[in-house]
Amino acid sequence: MAHPVFVGVDGSPAGLAAADWGAREALLRELPLRLVHAGEWPYSSVPPAGEEAARLWSEGVPREVTDQLRHRYPDLDITADHVIGLPRDVLCQAAKYAEILVIGTAGVGRVAGFLLGSVALAVVARAEGPVVLVRARPSAHRPAPGGESELPSPDPAAGAASSVVLGLDLSRPCDEVITFAFQAAAVRAAPLVVVHGWNPPPYYVYGLGAALKFGTDLSADERESVRQALQPWRDRYPSVGVTAQAVIGEPAHHLLDAADHAALVVIGRRRTALPSVPHIGHIAHAVLHHCPTPVAVVPHG
Known part of the structure; x- marks a missing residue:
């Protein structure tokens, strides 16, 4: 049913x-x-x-x-x-x-x-x-x-051609969030824009490794991690065109920028061990307070 x-x-x-x-x-x-x-x-x-x-x-x-x-x-x-x-x-x-x-x-x-x-x-x-x-x-x-x-x-901005934006956090399992985003893009026949915000480890920024790997090897590794994380859903939803971004900086800022031309923004909310103590996280809080586009919050974990 x-x-x-x-x-x-x-x-x-x-x-x-x-x-x-x-x-x-x-x-x-x-x-x-x-x-x-x-x-x-x-x-x-x-x-x-x-x-x-x-x-x-x-x-x-x-x-x-x-x-x-x-x-x-x-x-x-x-x-x-x-x-x-x-x-x-x-x-x-x-x-x-x-x-x-x-x-x-x-x-x-x-x-x-x-x-x-x-x-x-x-x-x-x-x-x-x-x-x-x-x-x-x-x-x-x-x-x-x-x-x-x-x-x-x-709303003329809510047409089928508008994208669906997914905020992807690779630090914890979020299968429910990815599935929701791909489904939302599929029913709209819309492209999916995946935004993964990350920051390099401090020892690469302030140490000798910065000159060698910052912005090159590390970024490539992060993009490859995003690609691997999304591959099962790319196979499951072959009609959905996917553009993936691994961008340095605060994820909420990048999500808000991507939302300007989107039909829907999808973000996750990690379930806590104490359901009586609600928590949505600082990224979700920022997106919910400033994103003009409809925002889907999907619990996971």
Whole structure:
């Protein structure tokens, strides 16, 4: 049985952007789409409009988004649920049964960063499956005619020709991350750009070996390591064109540069021995806060 693409919706522009992205991803992967809205109002103070008004609004959010998606994507199998519970817990539970979980984040800009709320960070750090964070484009913040929230217009930068970018860390096993990136490129018929950031050992930089090997033998060895790591997936996905880079410096910076013309950026999150202590790592943290492109965070290890 195929796992659906899950999307967390909350009626915000970021949630609508996530819903539209998730719908297109479900179509690409030929999977059903399931919308989830978590209503936590029973656990907090009653809003000024009253408990009944809050309940009706909360139940209406997934229904309204479903209607818009069905109008735009009539061939897509869509279901929607309103679940009582804390959004973080509801979405993490949904991730257990999802091919992909999609959530939205508010956009500001690459320099200023993006607004990652506590729910988004908690879900990315705890979810058992891949989580994609989608930015609300600036135009999505303008109210639609009539004052109702509407799906954003299709993003012209999200065409099939755009690449998928994979941040590759060779220091630990990351098969799940590589597999996800190749699958994402394959369903889009898009090229895959693999970015491996590395730094030479200090003794090569400050010792006698620097003059002989820095930038030559060491770089060649690193490129060969990347090639060998990717070869099983090149054989498994022969239709995916791969460009691999082994670049010196901070990986997050190189990933952000590569993301400028990408449809999706894929990075990994190492599972910790203590699941109760969430951790996403400094590279993932930097990419999530500054990358304008949708970012897939795939747990591994």
